[in-house]
Amino acid sequence: MSIISVKDVSFSYNEKKLGLKNVNIEIKKGEWIAILGHNGSGKSTLAKTLVGLLEPQSGEILIDQVLLNDESAYELRKKIGIVFQNPDNQFVGVTVRDDIAFGMENLCIPREEMLEKIDFYAQKVGMKEYLDKQPSNLSGGQKQRVAIAGILAMHSDILIFDEATSMLDPYTRSDLIEYIKTLNKEGLTIIMITHDVNEALLADRMLILNQGEVYAFEATNDLLKKPEVFRECHLELPVALEVASKVESQKIKEKLWEYVLTK
Amino acid sequence: MGIRFNEVTHEYASYSKITYKAIQNISLNISEHEEFIALVGHTGSGKSTLAKHMNALIFPTSGTVEIFGNIITKKRNKKIKYNSIRKNVGLVFQFPEYQLFEDTVEKDVMFGPMNFKVPKEKAKELALDSLKLVGLDETYLNRNPFNLSGGEKKRVSIAGILALDPEILVLDEPTSGLDPEGKTTLMKLFTDIHKKTNKTIIIITHDMDLVYQYFNRVIVLKDGELSFEGTPEKLFKSNILKNNHLDLPNTVKTLKHIKETLNLDVDIYQKTAEDVINELNRVTKNE
Numbered sequence: 249m250s251i252i253s254v255k256d257v258s259f260s261y262n263e264k265k266l267g268l269k270n271v272n273i274e275i276k277k278g279e280w281i282a283i284l285g286h287n288g289s290g291k292s293t294l295a296k297t298l299v300g301l302l303e304p305q306s307g308e309i310l311i312d313q314v315l316l317n318d319e320s321a322y323e324l325r326k327k328i329g330i331v332f333q334n335p336d337n338q339f340v341g342v343t344v345r346d347d348i349a350f351g352m353e354n355l356c357i358p359r360e361e362m363l364e365k366i367d368f369y370a371q372k373v374g375m376k377e378y379l380d381k382q383p384s385n386l387s388g389g390q391k392q393r394v395a396i397a398g399i400l401a402m403h404s405d406i407l408i409f410d411e412a413t414s415m416l417d418p419y420t421r422s423d424l425i426e427y428i429k430t431l432n433k434e435g436l437t438i439i440m441i442t443h444d445v446n447e448a449l450l451a452d453r454m455l456i457l458n459q460g461e462v463y464a465f466e467a468t469n470d471l472l473k474k475p476e477v478f479r480e481c482h483l484e485l486p487v488a489l490e491v492a493s494k495v496e497s498q499k500i501k502e503k504l505w506e507y508v509l510t511k
Numbered sequence: 512m513g514i515r516f517n518e519v520t521h522e523y524a525s526y527s528k529i530t531y532k533a534i535q536n537i538s539l540n541i542s543e544h545e546e547f548i549a550l551v552g553h554t555g556s557g558k559s560t561l562a563k564h565m566n567a568l569i570f571p572t573s574g575t576v577e578i579f580g581n582i583i584t585k586k587r588n589k590k591i592k593y594n595s596i597r598k599n600v601g602l603v604f605q606f607p608e609y610q611l612f613e614d615t616v617e618k619d620v621m622f623g624p625m626n627f628k629v630p631k632e633k634a635k636e637l638a639l640d641s642l643k644l645v646g647l648d649e650t651y652l653n654r655n656p657f658n659l660s661g662g663e664k665k666r667v668s669i670a671g672i673l674a675l676d677p678e679i680l681v682l683d684e685p686t687s688g689l690d691p692e693g694k695t696t697l698m699k700l701f702t703d704i705h706k707k708t709n710k711t712i713i714i715i716t717h718d719m720d721l722v723y724q725y726f727n728r729v730i731v732l733k734d735g736e737l738s739f740e741g742t743p744e745k746l747f748k749s750n751i752l753k754n755n756h757l758d759l760p761n762t763v764k765t766l767k768h769i770k771e772t773l774n775l776d777v778d779i780y781q782k783t784a785e786d787v788i789n790e791l792n793r794v795t796k797n798e
């Protein structure tokens with residue numbers, strides 16, 4: 249059973265600017281999907297249609313078997329959390345605390361429990377000392393961390409991260425990824441938009457968009473064996489695979505593949 | 512000339528009594544020419560704050576910043592032409608949304624040159640040339656910069672500084688949000704500008720692969736203080752990475768894994784995939 253079905257969805261911003269063209273995708277509950285594609289390929293547009301922020305001109309989207317439309321959007325938003333590409337678009341509150349709370353308020357979580365959760369998730373992303381600060385006065389990476397904490401706190405069935413880790417330092421980033429792994433093991437569906445192929449390797453499947461169309465949607469380990477797809481879509485391969493394709497020793501080749509595939 | 516930090520501290524004021532010390536006691540020399548510097552450090556370590564001092568966008572709470580002979584202190588000085596400092600040192604913000612403000616891409620990129628009295632026709636030309644350098648064609652000229660994708664916005668904000676053509680370029684995370692091809696194109700472009708014009712370029716980044724591959728000097732900040740200065744080689748061979756929330760580049764990580772699992776005698780400190788291939792072929796040739 250799919251938790252997300254996108255059926256022949258097309259979206260254009262105006263007569264001249266196409267966003268998505270005949271997109272068909274099915275995502276199963278508990279899957280981890282990475283979305284890759286060149287700048288302007290339609291990744292954020294797709295993410296916004298999934299949460300009902302943009303309405304496709306044609307086609308339909310089902311979230312957990314329910315058709316996404318004006319009436320169902322409010323209820324469905326509880327099932328699906330998104331961290332926007334620009335964290336400023338996420339912030340509504342006066343303090344970091346308000347912002348982490350915001351998503352939970354819509355879920356009618358009791359106050360006591362909410363306060364506990366705020367603490368827990370602020371700690372999780374390393375922002376506990378900043379709870380009283382104004383989100384606009386944070387550094388870029390700190391903003392991203394707060395935006396992420398707010399979504400994690402909602403613990404929705406589906407989590408969409410739109411380049412949400414692009415401004416995190418390597419350590420904070422891998423820490424967060426580890427946590428997302430545990431959420432995924434608990435059964436949450438993860439959709440990660442990223443330009444970082446190393447981050448994308450963690451996904452069960454990779455969805456590659458190219459000029460608003462789905463160019464490939466395949467198991468990560470299968471897709472990695474098709475370097476031409478990456479080339480055609482102007483994407484990069486992990487360093488280890490670039491090396492594997494040219495290194496002479498067969499033994500090293502095998503080790504490099506093993507290194508990538510077990511990530 | 513160039514930029515000289517002399518015991519600079521910056522505290523952000525806030526509504527409550529708490530102030531936030533973003534950078535502390537930083538002394539640093541950046542030459543006008545020949546430098547290609549990576550500025551790195553954990554989130555919130557003070558990189559953007561440091562960068563904003565480089566063209567007097569903000570003033571130190573204590574200490575001085577000397578920018579092309581202008582001494583910037585806590586107090587505004589009537590004798591200093593702050594506007595002209597922007598032509599000495601150009602800064603691209605971390606978030607393009609804070610930089611873009613005109614209603615077309617063309618006007619936005621033209622703004623810098625026009626501000627420094629470049630004739631309109633010439634500014635138009637510069638705008639298109641700069642946009643092309645960052646991978647955007649003429650169809651973008653009349654687009655509203657706010658209705659672009661994240662990576663497209665980033666490119667427009669970078670085109671702005673290229674059109675302005677300042678003496679020193681400071682770019683705050685210019686490659687975050689760029690697709691892999693764009694990242695490589697722009698890093699090559701910056702390297703090219705640096706080599707051809709001898710201009711100093713300072714780039715903030717979290718990307719260790721880029722740090723190793725492109726730069727000859729790295730500055731690391733930690734909790735607002737200078738924590739390391741030296742070559743990328745020295746940084747990656749040091750034991751301070753974890754402490755500074757940094758990591759090894761992917762080339763080194765990959766080779767380290769191969770070295771350990773196959774027990775090979777390789778030099779793991781290689782900058783590019785090509786270097787890695789050559790090194791591995793070199794060691795296995797004699798087997």
Ligand SMILES: Nc1ncnc2c1ncn2[C@@H]1O[C@H](COP(=O)(O)OP(=O)(O)OP(=O)(O)O)[C@@H](O)[C@H]1O
Nearest residue numbers: 261287288289290291292293658659660661662663
């Ligand atoms: N509000 C808008 N109005 C008009 N066109 C838009 C708008 N937002 C995006 N576009 C265009 O739609 C296309 C897809 O944009 P989208 O933001 O989905 O790209 P993306 O894949 O997320 O890119 P990036 O990697 O740069 O974030 C782009 O060509 C972009 O210029």
Ligand SMILES: Nc1ncnc2c1ncn2[C@@H]1O[C@H](COP(=O)(O)OP(=O)(O)OP(=O)(O)O)[C@@H](O)[C@H]1O
Nearest residue numbers: 385387388389390523533554555556557558559560
């Ligand atoms: N306008 C502001 N008001 C108050 N505090 C601020 C303001 N801007 C930044 N800070 C604080 O100063 C510190 C340094 O911020 P800065 O933006 O310089 O960090 P950074 O190294 O650029 O981080 P990042 O990698 O996350 O962008 C952070 O702790 C941040 O919360």
Ligand SMILES: [Mg+2]
Nearest residue numbers: 292333660661
């Ligand atoms: Mg996007």
Ligand SMILES: [Mg+2]
Nearest residue numbers: 387388559605
């Ligand atoms: Mg910053």
